[in-house]
Amino acid sequence: MKQFLSYARAYRKEMILAILCIEAETVFELIIPMIMADIIDVGIANQDKSxxxxxGFQMVVCALIALLLGQAYAHLSATCGNGIGATIRASEFQKMQTYSFANTDKFSTPSLVTRLTSDVTMIQNSITNGMRPAFRSPVMMIIAIVISFKINATLAIVFLIAAPILGSILFFIVKNVRPLYSKMQTSIDFVNRIIQENLAAIRVVKAYVRGEHEIEKFDEVNQNLKGASEKAFGIAILNMPAFQFVMYGTILSILWFGGHLVIIGDMKVGSLTxxxxxxxxxxxxxxxxxxxxLLFTRSLTSWNRITExxxxxxxxxDDRAKDIQMQSGSIAFEHVYFKYKxxxxxxxLSDISFEIKSGQTVGIIGPTGSAKSTLVQxxxxxxxxxxxxxxxDGHPIYEFTQKHLRDSIAMVLQKNILFSGTVRENLFWGKEDATQEEIDSACHIACVDEFLDRLDNGYDTELGQGGVNVSGGQKQRLCIARAILKAPKVLILDDSTSAVDTATEAKIKEGLSKELPNMTKIIIAQRITSVMHADQIIILDDGKINAIGTHEELLKDNEIYQDIYYSQQQGGNL
Incomplete structure (x- = not known):
């Protein structure tokens, strides 16, 4: 609760004013029945029209004041609820940016999306829609009970019977519905996951004609959500009929006993009304x-998920970081072991040890699943x-701040990611203030200039989401150009030329060698032709280093390298 209040602090003025409007509106509404009793017992009884x-005029004034106060509350609560929701959402997103891959792996992506959207919206709606009854009900109940006892203490004893019954019903409902709300939010996570997977892989789904299969998968999680929601709301809606049953039972009792009091003259009709x-x-x-x-019970479930x-x-x-800068980009691994959990x-990865000198080009090759990508990450x-x-540069990597370390290292990942926007805007990810000359140079090295003039508007061509309107090879070259624009000390290419032809790949490698000779380059590849000219080649096998050497040395002595080389030579001849 303390953490939540820290987000509400910025809107405490609106919250306090909203509460005051609620209480004042309640008071004016409670005055109206008293005025109505006077009209019946005095005005009508004495036939006094004035x-x-x-x-009647007093009733109208009270009603209008209550209306204006209600309108003011609606505006203030909306400002407060939406503002707190936006603050929580921003804090969540900011927190996610500090996560390492290990943190992100702990939460599934769809779950994070739900916690950032649906769960925050639940909190937001609870504030906007729940503030009025939360602060209005206790005041109205206390004042109404006091006035009721003042009107007729004997008849007001009925509250002592109704209140425990209603309290027991509410306790039963909350106890049973709270775990179901948690299950319901988890079911929303699964629905989001299926939707996200389907939309991300829609081309594969279409290509393999697996639409019916995807519909069945979605129907399963959708039915699970439906079932969880039905159970949760099926119990929650018992609240209304149970309360109405008690309420009408109470009214009947009051009419029975109150009518008797009116008959014997111990109570007036206006007082009973x-x-x-x-x-x-x-x-x-x-x-x-x-x-x-019930609303807060559900929002508490969402808040617990957000708090996680x-x-x-x-x-x-960056606890152990120092104020140092990367100078040359030399890299050394010393007996490195790694597991995801x-x-x-x-x-x-097991017992990985090797050294890369500044400006060297190093190739990493090995069978599929040998943890090549894991190593460079x-x-x-x-x-x-x-x-x-x-x-x-002789410093443990934890002595560099994460920002500086990653600013000094450029990675072109296996899965090439482009963002919605123009080609130029995507390139600016490498360097926000890049000049046109720098952009042209990076695009020339990455061979982007070979297809740039074929795009509708050159650098200003709009790319669809994920770069859907460029080919795989064009996407890879744009990503390489973006990385080059960073002017990093270390450039890591993780199988990032797999979609380009060998001639274009050779041009890119030649450009990197000539234009960026002092940059340390690490190239992961499946094709030996991609790494055969590297200063050294590291062969990974099952998470361990099998051998390190030049192309000639490995081709002469290493069985794995020979198998890869000759199988690719044979494939090329075929």
Whole structure:
């Protein structure tokens, strides 16, 4: 609760004013039945028209004031609720940006999306829609009970019977519905996951004609959500009929006993009418309060899910960072072991040791699943090593701040990502203030200029989401150009020329060698032709280094390298 209040602090003025409007509106509404009793018992009884008109005018004024206060509350609560929701959402997103890959792996992507959208909206709606009944109901109930006892203490004893019954019903409902709300939000996570997977892989789905299969998968999670929602709301809606049953039972009791008191002259008709109005207000306030309790029960489930995101501690921090800068980009691994989870039985990488000198070009090759991509992700600390050390310029990588380390290392990942926007805007990701000359130079090295003039508007061509309107090879070259624009000390190409032809790949490698001779370059590839001219080649096999050497040395002595080389030569001849 303390953490939530820290987000509400910025809107405390609106919140306090909204509460004051609620309480004032409640007071004016509670005055109306008293005026109505005076009209019946005095005005009508004495046939005093001027008195009736005066009291009627007072009722209208009270109603108008209550209306204006209600309108003011609506505006203030909307400002407060939406503002707090936006603040929480921004804090969640900001927190996610501090996560390492290990943190992100802990939460599924669809779950994070739900916690950032649906769960925050639940909190937001609870504030906007729940504030009025939450602060109105107790005041209305207390004042109405006091006035009811003042009107007729004997008849007001009925509250002592109704209140425990209503309290027991509410306790039963909340106890059973709370775990179901949690299950319902988890079901929303699964629905989001299926939708996200389907939209991301829609081309594969269409190509393999798996639409029916995807519909069945979605129908399963959709039915699970439906079932969880039905169970949760099926119990929650019991609140209304149960309260109405008690309310009408209470009214009947009051009419029975109150009517008897009127008959024997112990109570006036106007007093009984006024008493009934207050009874209805008490019972309605109890019913509103119970609905608020259910609303807050659900929002508490959402807040717990949000809190998990906000309180997740990043596994990678700058606690040991020093004020140092990367100078040359030399890299050394010393007995590095790594596994994605501490509870995993086996290491993904085992006893990795090698050295890359500044400006060298190093190739990494090996069978599929040999952890080549995992190895290079350790260099910019996308993951932290389980044991061992990685050094850059002779410093452990944890002595560099994450920002500086990743600014000094450019990665072109296996899965090329382009963003919605123009080609130029995507290139600016490499350097926000890049000059046109720098952009042209990077595009020339990456061979982007070979197809740029074929795009509708050159650099100003709009790319669809994920770059859907450019080919795989064009996408790879744009990503390489973006990385070059960073002018990094270390450039990592993770199988990032697989979609370009060998002639274009050779041009890119030649451009990198001639134009950027002092940059340390690490190239992961499946084709030996992509790495055969590297200063050294590292062969990974099952997460371990099998051999390190030049193309000639490995071709002469290493069996794995020979198998890859001759199988590719044979494939080329075929």
């Amino acid at each position: 008195y009736i008109i005066m009291k 006024s008493f009934l109005s207050y009874v209805l207000q008490v019972l309605n306030s109890l019913m509103m309060f119970s609905n608020v309790f 995101v906000l309180e997740e501690e990043p596994t990678i921090t 501490d509870t995993a039985k086996e290491y993904v 350790l260099i910019p600390r996308l993951y932290d090593v389980s044991s061992g050390s990685i050094f850059i």
